[in-house]
Amino acid sequence: MPHEPRRERKVVTVLFADLVGFTSRAESLDPEDVDAILRPYHEQLRSELERHGGTVEKFIGDAVMAVFGAPAAHEDDPERAVRAALAIRDAMSEDGRLKVRIAVTTGEALVTLGARPSEGEGMAAGDVVNTAARLQNAAPVNGILVDETTYRATRDVIGYTEAEPVTAKGKAEPVPVWEAKEARSRFGVDVVQAGAPLVGRRRELDLLRDALARAREERSPQLVTLVGVPGIGKSRLVYELSQVVDAEPELIHWRQGRSLPYGEGVTYWALAEMAKAHAGILETDPPEEAERKLAEAVGGLEAEGAARMLESLRPLVGLGGDGEPGGDRAGRFAAWRQFFEAIAEQRPTVLVFEDLHWADDDLLDFVDHLVDWGSGVPLLVACTARPELLERRPGWGGGKPNALTLSISPLSDDDTARLLSGLLERSVMPAETQASLLARAGGNPLYAEQFARLHAETDGEDLPLPENVQGIIAARLDGLPPEEKQLLQDAAVLGKVFWLGAVCAVGSLERHEAEQRLHALERKEFVRRERRSSVGGEDEHAFRHVLVRDVAYNQVPRAARAERHERAAAWIDALGRSED
DSSP states (O other): OOOOOOEEEEEEEEEEEEESSHHHHHTTSOHHHHHHHHHHHHHHHHHHHHHTTOEEEEEETTEEEEEESSSSOOTTHHHHHHHHHHHHHHHHHHHOSOOEEEEEEEEEEEEETTOOGGGTOOOEESHHHHHHHHHHHHSOTTEEEEEHHHHHHHTTTEEEEEOOOBOOTTOSSOBOEEEEEEESSOTTOOOOOOOOOOOSOHHHHHHHHHHHHHHHHHTSOEEEEEEOOTTSSHHHHHHHHHHHHHHOSSOOEEEEEEOOSSOSSOTTHHHHHHHHHHHTOOTTOOHHHHHHHHHHHHHTTTOTTHHHHHHHHTGGGTSSSSSOOOSOHHHHHHHHHHHHHHHHHHSOEEEEEEOGGGOOHHHHHHHHHHHHHOOSSOEEEEEEEOTHHHHHOTTTTTTOTTEEEEEOOOOOHHHHHHHHHHHHTOSOOOHHHHHHHHHHHTTOHHHHHHHHHHHHHHTTOSOOOOHHHHHHHHHHHHTSOHHHHHHHHHHHHHOSEEEHHHHHHHHTOOHHHHHHHHHHHHHTTSEEEOSSOSSTTSOEEEESSHHHHHHHHHTSOHHHHHHHHHHHHHHHHHTTOTTO
16 A cells, blocks of 8 residues: 655745746747746746745746745744845846736645655645635736735834735635735844843843843853743843943943844854854945945954954855855964954954754854953853753853853742733733633743734634644644654643543554653643652643644644544543543
8 A cells, every 4th residue: 555645734835936928928939939038037936936946846837836834834934034035036127128917815725745846746735726816817917926824924124015805716705815925024033122121031131231231340250041942031131231222321342143044155244143143244244345335344343363363254244256255264263353353352242043954064163252252352142042942052152150040930920910011001801801812822922922812803702723833833743753743632631631641542652652752842841740749650841832732733633633533532541540
């Protein structure tokens, strides 16, 4: 018997693009001329789509369909898809010979894992695919239409204008659509922090203040790494530290960069951001202007080894290379360290490395080198990362007297309630509303903010899972080893609370295998082990957040879900407690 392909239900973003008027034009062209036009067009589309993390499912003549979020989800799949659409539109407009219509939709699909689109195997099936095809037909020439779900997920980072709803074949009601115009900022730049109040993080902020004070008083580098799950408040703490720095009477250098999850030439992206910021280099600067600014910045430091420093920084800022410096790594690291030491020699300096869990090993090695070898200057190196960093580097910051790693915990219910009151601008909420929002937020400030926003927009009706929250959780699940993800899906069938024996029964696992996987998931902050169990002789565990359980459960196709429920029921029956 052929092996049954594994399928999952996933929220995906689908992009459809089609050339305008090409079919009628092709009728009068020689087949070789058609190929000469289509081949570079296909190559350009594939390049842009894959560069943004999409999977090209199929080319049908002059049309293309791509899927973002399958086989593996990213937390920002709708944003990636719309940015890819904008890049395709701009390339077509610049070329001038071809015109295109594009549509982007987001929704649930049944995804075949391991499908090979290059061999004609379909990857995603569902209404989201059909809707994208219908909207693409209605898109303006060289225009991009998106559905409501995509719009909601990306409206903070993409500029839109509302368009006329589309009457689509097979749809009972016209489909609300928006036309994507431009990205509000280039990828990797955060939107300015909203005005939500800071609650429940005073202790963590005090530790950051103390580390900065110590760096200044002792004139020695200090490393602080904030570790926590997405949305827990790492970036907010960095923002609050920047406010502390701004309020200081003494001028302090603040240089910030982040590691990106995808793209070309991103190994040292965070360092490049810092070097460009210090030299005042803009993205629009021509090479000769960037060269002049960099030389002036290095010359102004009046440091020894300025020539070597300048040479090592040139490829970092995109001069004379692809942004990926080569050559002697040890010499390069030493020159970069001396650059940052020279900056801190002039005045106290804070270097912020965001999203280190996405950093290449080379960048992690450099941060380690900077803190280990730097000396005699007031320098605070502040990093943010998810627990995955400590999986890759269990000894991160360990053994250094000048290093501190802070694990950011969920907010208490009282603090979350205060946050929700501030977000909704209500000092008192109905008890039922507050309890519902608290349960959904689970102590995560980002989740609280998203659910509060949804509550305000829908007048508190039944709240769906916000798209960006769903994306964050799905991406974390898809980033797990398959056997750990499978265990979470098995556990999700049992509910928010589950037992070791039940998981073994549902997933046909040996106890020692399940114990090892649960321990790994505990370290990654997906689950926790309870001190007491409600089932005698069985270890009890719980999902750290009910939304993780919900997303994992919803990924299981209905037939497989029913089968697992039967196994779970059989395990419960075997306990001999029929009243349960």
